[in-house]
Structure formats: structure tokens, C-alpha cells
Amino acid sequence: MTEHTDNQFRIERDSMGDRQIASSVYYGIQTLRAIENFPISGIKPLPTYVDAGLIIKKATAIVNGELDCIPQDISQAIVQATDEILAGKFRDQFVVDVYQAGAGTSHHMNINEVLANRALEILGEEKGNYKRVSPNDHVNYGQSTNDVIPTAIRIGGLLALSKTLHPAIDGAIASLENKAVEFQDIVKSGRTHLQDAVPVRLGENFRAWAHILTEHQNRIYTASGDLMVLGLGGSAAGTGLNTHPLYRARVVEVLSELIDTPLEPAPHLMAAMQSMAPFVNVSGALRNLAQDLVKISHDLRLMDSGPKTGLKEIQLPPVQPGSSIMPGKYNPVMAEMTSMVCFQVMGYDSAIALAAQAGQLELNVMMPLIAYNLIHSIEILGNTIAVLTERCIEGITANQERCLAYAEGSLALVTALNTHIGYLNAADVAKESLETGKSLRQIVLERGLMNEAELATVLNLEQMSGILPLSRESKQID
Template sequence: MTNNTDFRIERDSMGDRSIPSNVYYGIQTLRAIENFAISGLKPLPTYVNACLYIKKATAIVNGELGCIPQDISQAIIQATDEILAGNLRDQFVVDVYQAGAGTSHHMNVNEVLANRALEILGDEKGNYKRVSPNDHVNYGQSTNDVIPTAIRIGGLLALTNTLHPALEAAILALEAKANEFQDIVKSGRTHLQDAVPVRLGENFRAWAYILTEHQNRIYTASGDLMVLGLGGSAAGTGLNTHPQYRGRVVEVLSELLNIPLEPTPHLMAAMQSMAPFVNVSGAIRNLAQDLVKISHDLRLMDSGPKTGFKEIQLPPVQPGSSIMPGKYNPVMAEMTSMVCFQVMGYDNAIALAAQAGQLELNVMMPLIAYDLIHSIEILGNTISSLTQRCIQGITANQERCVAYAEGSLALVTALNTHIGYLNAAAVAKESLETGKSLRQIVLEKGLMTEADLATVLDLEQMSAILPLS
């Protein structure tokens, strides 16, 4: 209850504490703030939203089932809606690195909702005899089933709102560039050495296909997130829950989120195993690895302008040097690699945390929650930025591309079936030593006629991809 205009007194099992009157969190959150002054990192908004959706669904169901009074149920529902709409977002304050399993963050959510519900009912913040964070907001729930459910919901929200739209836009942009550059022939390179000619457009089409396949893998992996252990309560037995609660709360969550969720066949297993999160994180990491490769390719192909490949021009978005005038760097590609490295690091941390559970619970869930959702969101934001500020503005240096293709010693590969491997190798060696073209040497040695040679060394034909038979 309110003590004076500046503070209210709250009590928990450890004693009394003064809480600033203007805040909506309570005594357990205050203790967490004091205990975990670690990183300054606060819960991700998407993770908070996931918790709020769970609290809204549980309030609806517990009100329907008569487990909590209807007026309290409606007040909690209104409080969640207000916060989802943007109010009181600064009240979720517990550091990412906190009490095992996420109890501190969970109670932060419960306390904020309880205190806002009290205001809605015309009462004072802190009067937990009227609306309790534990007995009403958290009725039939435990940190141990709410937090793994929140990670699932948070992951699905992040994928739906951030990563999948970013991938779809990137794939479309790469396909557009593939069509734009389809007739441009360039030198292929393997081992960073000259290789047979390829189409510049097919480079971009290959990247589009790679991202499409990654998106499919992520969709498959994310199916694991749709199976919920909510209703398991403290240890997966469903203690203190209504018999109809488990199935009904998942139905309501599905309706709120428009996601086809389902209850797990085994509550205890869903609480103990972090495998769904490891699976999704692995798919995200796999995408990040190929994005590094693509970003490095873009940097190589744009290298120069005088001493590198300079087959393409990435759009300059900012000056590249504090000392060298006129220098522009491939900063969007560089940023992409850095984010991908961070995502790979998060994946390793998630794997370590996932194997660190004991018996009925994995207490490392707060780390998994932050790293998984953050990975999805920063990678999605990165892909969006790369698409809009790099890929869509790429132009081709066709003259440079063709010059490299025509000058590549690897063109000799096309001669193998006509003059034999050893003769072709000798021609390549002589070309490298003398500077003469492959065409000139073959004609001088009388190995082929000029007409046949023109057909065999047709760059357009050599770089065309053979159709499936």
C-alpha cells in the first residue's frame, strides 16, 4: 500500500521494501534490479510481447473457467492490450543475465500487469490482496512452462515479422538482378584462380536459390516452435491447473496470434528439452554462413576500382575513409558479415545453454530467449538493409567482365575434347609465358581451323547453363 507520495511499501517472503510510487513493477523486480546489474541489456520487445500474449490468453481462459474473478480477468486483459499497444514499455527492466529459468523477468511481467489491473479497477498499485501477481496474473502457471512457451512465441513473431519478409524481398531483388545481368559473361573463379566463363546473372540467381532453400529450412525448423508445453506448471504435471485449461489456453493463443499452435503430447518433455530452439538456431546459423559467403563475394567483385576485379559497382552509401578522399567502401556487405558472425556466436551459446539443463528444468532459458530472438531480428534487419541499400542498386561493369572472360586461361578447358588435355595444357602454358592468346597459339600450331575454334571458344555458348535432360 502507499506509504507517502514518493514510495509504496511492498512485502514478499523475504520482507518489506520501499518501491517508487510511479513504477508498475514490484518488489521481486526491484530485487532483480539490485541482484543483476550485469549488462544493461533489457528484454527484447518481441520477447515481452510474447509474454504478454501468454498472459492475455491465460487471463481469458482462467476467467472463462472461473479460476479467477471475471472483473480481475478483464482488467488483466485490458492491461495486456494497453502494453501491447505501446504503453508502459519502460517497466520491463530486468537484465538479460538474471535468475535461472527467467523467474525475475516473469515476475516483472506479472507485477506490471497486476499493478496496471489494480489501477483499471480503481485501486492502488501494490494492493496485491485485490489483484495478485502470483495468485491472479500467474494463476495455473509457472516460470517453468511460461518461459519456454514465450521463447517459442517470440521466435515465431520474430520470424514472421522480421526474417521471412526480409528474405522474400532479398530473393526478389536477387532474381531481378539475375534477369538484368543474364547476358553478361564474366570469368568464373575457383580457388581464386581463373576458371571457365559464367554468366553474371547466374551468380545472382544462384544466391537467390541459396536464400530460398534456407528459408525453406527455417520454415521446417520453426514447426517445432508451434508445439507448446503451456499448462505443464512447475514440473510438467499440470499441478494447480484446471483440467480444461491446457487445451483451451493453446486454442486462445492460436486465435490471438493467428498461428496454428498445438499442445505438446508430453508436457514434461517440452519443459526439459531445448531442442526446438537449437534446431531453429541451427537453421539461422546455416543461413548466416552462406550470407557471409555472399557478402564476401560482393566485396571481391566490387574490389578496386583500379587494382581489383571491379566487375560490379555496389552503391556507395557513405564516405569510406577519414584520410583518403574519394574512397568508398562496401560497408553494407561488411556489416552483413559482422552480424552473421554474431549470429554464429549466439548459436554456439544456445547450444551450450541447451545441454546445461538438469532433471525437470533447464535454468539457462533467459540466455536462449535473448540470443535466439535477437539472432532472428538482427539477421532480418541486416538482410533488409543489404537488400535496400546494396543489392537493389548494384550495377555491372560489362566491359570489365567480358575482358576478364576473354583473357582467362581457363578457356582452354573447352579445347580438351578437340585437341586433347596435354595439347590444351601446353597451349595454356605457352600463352602464359608469351602473352599470346589461346586462339593465336592454336591456329599457329594448326591444332584447329579458325571456324571450329570460333565455335568452340564462343563465350555465350560456354557460359550457358545446360538444361536438365
């Protein structure tokens, strides 16, 4: 029910009483109560999460209209309202803090009220005339927070993955593969325990990272399959109360068409709203990716360390001045940022795990936290990988002379002698080289352990670092 006090305000009424609401806003009384109750973070719902809810409401309006559960003109007005908002209008009307009432009822009603009020305008009515279009009786027909919010998390996750994370990973893999080809002929010292190890190809470092990302993307694809199974139609507590018999299957079909993704109804509606395991599974795959991204970003920083007192085997592209006091200093800021984002994703994953186990009986009331943390993790990881690729990986250059010098000076080259002079003899040669500064080759010859021809074959950097064909002549160690 709505009463107008003047042109600036309207009075809306719910089961708790009357409230005055600005005439200009599209949300209603339940959203207003949520604004007052939850002034927590100032963080508003993620646009992708809002989109997910709107797409669900569009699908339900279409199906409920087809099944004559709501009048056709109201169905069409709700669909038009969702299309307008998805196109960019009224985006400032979704205002409930992400830390809010359990299960997400406040955010859910925010969407219902905005759509109802815009649908009223489309039908030539004033906002707040809920006798004509009701947030509950029409926009939310046959639905409940119990089934809409878990579905919105699934749809939001799928949207974020397809639009943000997967394209970013694809780009990073391609860029790393390009660098692998560019640097394939460059031999450098490997390092284990941050100590000298056998020679490796710089290109293989980049190819290994590309392979790591490929495997993570496959894991995420596998995990996200759980998001395609929807409990929509379960209504309250998974009972299907107040839904048309054909609604459940049909609404999933329409949703599949709207997001161009093969979705299917959950085999058990109660289970679909109780268990948060699909979100934990996807979050775990994101955490796993984040952990390796931290390792890669740290490797880039180490290999670029210097320029005079570090490894400086590669040069990361400078993108901004690195110090407020030291002129000419450039820092590996893109790699640093990547690690920080990944730490946040790991933290979100822990929060998701805690929230997932905190449900009771027929519902998990911690879903607002899961929704924000999961979708935000996907999007910040995708954005991070995209800018790391564009502003760092694609511009990396190699310091070939420095790489070769480290490879030739590494005592770990003695490993290649093991099968020829034995492990203990090789260890003695390495020890004497470290103590005297003599080369491995010189000591082996002095001790008569091998002849020059044998050493030339065994101490061959390019042969030691891999068996791929090279475009330049092999280098021999003196």
C-alpha cells in the same frame, strides 16, 4: 500487501521481507530485487520477448476467466492491461537484465507484477494492493516459469520470424532475381580457388544467391515447426499442478487465435520444458543462413574491389564516405556490416548449444540466455538482410566491359578445348599462352590442332557460360 509511506513510495512485502518501492513504477518487489541482484549488462528484455510474454498472459487470463478460475472482472482487467502495453504503454517497466536468475523467473515476475498493478488501477485500486489482484494468484494462475518461459521463447521466435526475418528474405530473393534478369547477358570469368575458371553469366551469380536464400528460408520454416508445439499447461515440472482440466487445450487455442498461427499442445509436458532442442534446431538453421550470407557478402566485396587495382566487375552503391583521410574513397559498408552481424549470430548459436545441454533434471535454467540469443539472432538477421537489399543489392550496377575483358583473357577458356585436342595438349597451350602472351586461338592454329571454323564454335563465350537464350549476338574470342 502494500503500505504507503508518502506519495512517492509504497511498501511491498514478499516472503523475504519488506521493501520500499517508488509509487510511480508498475513493477513490484521481486522485480526490484532482480534489478539489485543483476546489474550485469544493461541490456533489457527484447520488445518481441516482452510481447510474447504479454500475449501468453492475455491468453491465460481469458481462459482462466472462462473457466471461473479467476474472477471475471480481474480477468478482463488483466486483458485490458496487456492490450494497453502491447499498444505501446508502460514499455519502460520491463527492466530486468537479460543475464538474470535461472529459468527466467525474474523476467516472468516483472511481467506478472506490471500487469497486476495496471489491472489494479483499471479496477480503481492502488498499485500494490495484491489482495485484490495478485501477480501470483491471479495473473499467474495455473502457470509457472517452468512452462511460461519456454512458451514465450517459442512465441517470441515465431513473432520475430513472421515480422522480421521471413519478409526480409522474401525481399532479398526478389531483388536478387531482378538483378539476375538484368545481368543475364553479361559474361564474366568464373573463379575457383580465387584463380581463373570457365566463363559464367553474371546474372547466374545473382540467381544462384536467390536460390541459396530460398533453400535457407525453407529450412527455417521446417525448423520453426517445432516452435508451434507448446508445453503451456505443464505448470511446475510438467505436472499440470493447479490447472483446470480444460485449461491446457483451451489456452493453446486462444494463443493460436491471438498470433494467427496454428499451435498445438505438446504431447508430453515434461519433455517440452526439459528439452531445448527446438531452439537449437532453429538457431542451427539461422547459423546456416548466416554462413552463406557471409559468403555472399564477401563475394560482393571481391567483385566490387578496386576501383583501379581490384576486380571491379560490379559497382555497389556508395552510401557513405569511406575514409577519414582518403578523399573520394567509398567502401562496401553494407556487405561488411552483414558479415559482422552473421559472425554474431554464429556466436549466439554456440552459446545456445551450450545452454541447451546445461539443464538438469526437470528444468533447463539457462533459458534466459537462449531467449535473448535466439530472438535477437532472428531480428538482427532480418534487419540486416532488409537493409542489405535496400541499400546495396537493389543499386548494384555491372561493369560489362570489365567482365568481358576478364572472360576473354582467362586461360581457363582452354577447358573447352579438352574434348577436341586432349587435356595434355590443352595444358601445353595454356602454358605457352601464359609464357608468351599469345592468345589461345593463335597457339592452337599455329600448332595445327584445330581450324578456324572449329575454334569459332568451341571458343564461344556465351555458349560456354550457359545455354539460356540471349538477346544480343554471340561474341567470339579472337
